[in-house]
Amino acid sequence: MLLKSEIDLLRAVPLFAGIEPARLKLIAYTAETVTYRPGQVLCRQGETGDAAYVLMEGEADVSIAAEAGDFVVASLKTGDVVGEISILCDVPRTATVTAKSRLSALRVRKEAFLQLVRQFPEIATEVMRGLAERLTHTNEELVRARNVAAGQGRPR
Template sequence: MMLKSEIDLLRAVPLFAAIDPSRLKLIAYTAETVAYRQGQVLCRQGDAGDAAYVLIEGEADVSIAADTGDFVVAALKPGDVVGEIAILCDVPRTATVRATTQLSALRVRKEAFLQLVKQFPEVATEIMRGLAERLTHTNEELVRARNLAVGEGQPQ
């Protein structure tokens, strides 16, 4: 993919929308375009977090391993960012991301991603907003799951 179209893609992603185009050029230049086949894993739960991904085309599922198998917790679409938690918290990957269609993404290395957060407060704010939305969704799912479990344990 050409640099200009990568810059246009980055500008369309809320995380990068407020960044000056000349600075986006540096991000696009340091990022790597990667392609995945349907079913292929972008990152696996427990692995070291070495990069974040911005989906360009295609879709992916985010799943967490449970005793009963993998549990899908989110569906990603173009423009979504994934993999930032492992980078920001310096912890192993918290989930597995698997392409559900053919997929292309920009892979932003850990060092470049951390530089973005340091240089651009608006990026840090957008990351916090995205994480807060995910946490809210997770809390809602936990309440639903608990209500189902309690409901199943009740005599009819």
């Protein structure tokens, strides 16, 4: 994919919205464009995180392993960022991300991602906002699942 289109995509991602074009060019240049077929795994729960992914095209499911099987906790679309938790917290991947459709993404290496967070407070703020939104969504899903298990609700 052309560098210009990668820069345009990065500019449209809230995480990178406040970054000047010259820096976006550097990010796009150092990132790797990767593609996946439906059903292919971008990253697997429990693995060591070495990169974050910015979805450029396509959709993916985020799932966690449970005793009853994998449980989809989120769906991702173009512009979403995934994989940053493992990098920021230096913990194994917290979920598995699987392509739902043909998918292309920018793979931003751990060192480059961490450097961005250090250099640009607005990126750190956006990462925190995104993580807080995910936590809120996960808490809502847990309450819904608990209510279904207790017979107080019905599954969606």
